[in-house]
Amino acid sequence: MNGSKKYMNPYFAGFILGLLILASYFFTGDGLGASGAYKRAAAKLEGFVSPSYVENPESSAYKYFTDGQDPLKNRLVFMVLGAMVGGFISGSVANRLKIRVEHSPKITAKTRLIAAVIGGALFGMGASFARGCTSGAGLNGMATLATSGFVVVMAIFGMGYAAAYFFRKLWI
């Protein structure tokens, strides 16, 4: 990494991330989230393709249309847009902006991209089942001492470690 700044101390990063979660609950009554924006973007697309589908209470997108608002007019969508801006600012000040595929030298860029799509798809499905991802269900859940948060974190890391051996060639 030529000339890019060092990463922040992880314990300090965790501490300020914790303060941010606290601030989020104090101001908005809810925590952080990333997958919620995908749920709403998908609902928007489904409504665009088939209005009758999202009007059916049996569909999973139905609940995003019940308040009469655009499904994208939601705090979680604004949060993800903000996160992109924040990531860009951090990358700029740390001299890390560069368009590239990051992968282990033992695999090709193509393999990495295929794995990224599959991993993303699994995360999208899993977050739908768990009503949130690592942030929305895990981090928020632990911060609020919700049992669901601890259950989902144990499931994520448990499965991660159980499956790590089979996918080691992707990373080491």
Add this chain to the structure above:
Amino acid sequence: MGPLLTMSNEWSYVAALVIGILFGFILEQAGFSSSRKLAGVFYGYDFAVIRVFFSAAGTAAVGILYFDYLGWLDVSQIFINSLYLGSTIVGGLIMGLGFVIGGFCPGTSIAAVAIGKVDAWFFVGGTFLGVLLFDLGYPLYKGLVNGYNYGPVKIHETLGMSAEIFISLFALIAVIVFAVTALVQKKVSDPTKTY
């Protein structure tokens, strides 16, 4: 007394945007824009994920408890995810597989997208596809998703102890985990490599 903004307040969008900017900034500063750094948690060469994640959860949990105690935050008014036991476990297991294959989670992939990681762009596309697939197959597992609902239960109630005792235990376990993972990382990691 908090929460200061209700969901219907237009200012909550501004608050979400500002919180999002700080969220993305912190994730990127912590190095979570690198899938190889994130995946290190599963192979022992980099435990940044554990350190950031558990420090953040502990700090926020203690903070919320104090704010409640001082009367600054009405905890009955904040959103608590309900425990749908079957769906939560299934979702977590699928996400764990996604993590070790994809190397990101949704939040971290956004920070990586912002600094030009093409693999993160593909991960984001995949996440969107995954949500669409879930929605398409929804009738098949609607029962599981909405079943086994225990409501917004708290972990200390589930374990039958006070919140204070639970947080103290959590902090103790976190410190032990931090120490053990530091030892493992020292053995496994190659100091010449940076991600």
